[in-house]
Amino acid sequence: MRVALIGNFEPEFSTENDLKDAMERLGWNVRAIQSGDLGTLEDLLYDLRYLHDVPDFIVWVRTASLWDKWGTEPQWRLLAEARHRDVPVVGYHLDRWWGLQRQHEVWHEPFFHCDLLITADGGHDDQWREAGINHVWFPPAVSERWCQPGRFQPELETDIVFCGSWQGGYHREWGHRAELVAWLQKNYGDRVAFYPKQGQHAVRGLALNDVYWSAKVVVGDSCLVPKVNGSPMTHYCSDRVPETLGRGGILLHPDVDGISDIFPYETWKLWDWEDLREWIDEAIDQNPWVNRQALIDHTREHHTYTVRMRQLRELLAERMML
Numbered sequence: 001m002r003v004a005l006i007g008n009f010e011p012e013f014s015t016e017n018d019l020k021d022a023m024e025r026l027g028w029n030v031r032a033i034q035s036g037d038l039g040t041l042e043d044l045l046y047d048l049r050y051l052h053d054v055p056d057f058i059v060w061v062r063t064a065s066l067w068d069k070w071g072t073e074p075q076w077r078l079l080a081e082a083r084h085r086d087v088p089v090v091g092y093h094l095d096r097w098w099g100l101q102r103q104h105e106v107w108h109e110p111f112f113h114c115d116l117l118i119t120a121d122g123g124h125d126d127q128w129r130e131a132g133i134n135h136v137w138f139p140p141a142v143s144e145r146w147c148q149p150g151r152f153q154p155e156l157e158t159d160i161v162f163c164g165s166w167q168g169g170y171h172r173e174w175g176h177r178a179e180l181v182a183w184l185q186k187n188y189g190d191r192v193a194f195y196p197k198q199g200q201h202a203v204r205g206l207a208l209n210d211v212y213w214s215a216k217v218v219v220g221d222s223c224l225v226p227k228v229n230g231s232p233m234t235h236y237c238s239d240r241v242p243e244t245l246g247r248g249g250i251l252l253h254p255d256v257d258g259i260s261d262i263f264p265y266e267t268w269k270l271w272d273w274e275d276l277r278e279w280i281d282e283a284i285d286q287n288p289w290v291n292r293q294a295l296i297d298h299t300r301e302h303h304t305y306t307v308r309m310r311q312l313r314e315l316l317a318e319r320m321m322l
Helices: 015-025 038-050 073-084 101-108 125-130 176-191 205-213 240-245 273-289 292-302 305-318
Strands: 002-007 029-034 057-061 089-093 116-119 135-137 158-163 192-195 215-219 251-254 266-268
Touching (some): 002 015, 015 029, 015 305, 029 038, 057 073, 125 135, 158 176, 158 205, 176 273, 215 273, 240 292
Parallel strands (some): 002 029
């Protein structure tokens, strides 16, 4: 299987690098195309045009700031050249657009008009269909290389951990995040540790495994802005869910229809702070008896990028796109 993977490979930890690792684990021949590097894209366009080293399909992970350097013209050319050679282009992204200020991008950005668009937003099927977009929901995943136990570190020991945006700047449409952070700070004080720390970019890789193994419980949150019709968001969560569980973190996360039944975490009711308090206190008490390895094993079996790429290959074959 020959795949051209377009994305940002410069950061050590990125969705693109996770996908590349997964594809290579499956034995695929991966050609990495760096977003923002017009030369590598032109090389791919040349090969498509003149049938040199043509991939079986293309996976495109969008990094808006890098693609903006190129403008939309080469992006539309990519879609046109690939379609001329019957090479399917698959867009892949973990974020959501519907219900957020940026949803207008769906209508005019080339990325959303790939032959197949895969996102972690499975709650807006009608909107995707109305926009004429061939969308498929894939729940978020974690790289297989992080699905292993961490090491307990005394200097990291804490009752509660929250990992994610907590210092402001999160989606303004989701006020729950700021309220959650403030509530944790007020009620648990120095018993809760927030990551990343002030001035720290992020905690990734095996260092994050150690953070979770040094905490008794992880409190999670996702951008659960209601659907565009005002009903509760369903079939969406942040990749923090598999990223936590795959490392053996004991996770409490808001109850989400279509998500809570496929990931092994305990749920609490959105905005119900007393319900969250009860779950936190119980999780801390029960911590010594939780089988963390079972969380890792479940995630490795069902929710790694290796699994998702295998599912993608099967989906493309099923739809006669390979």
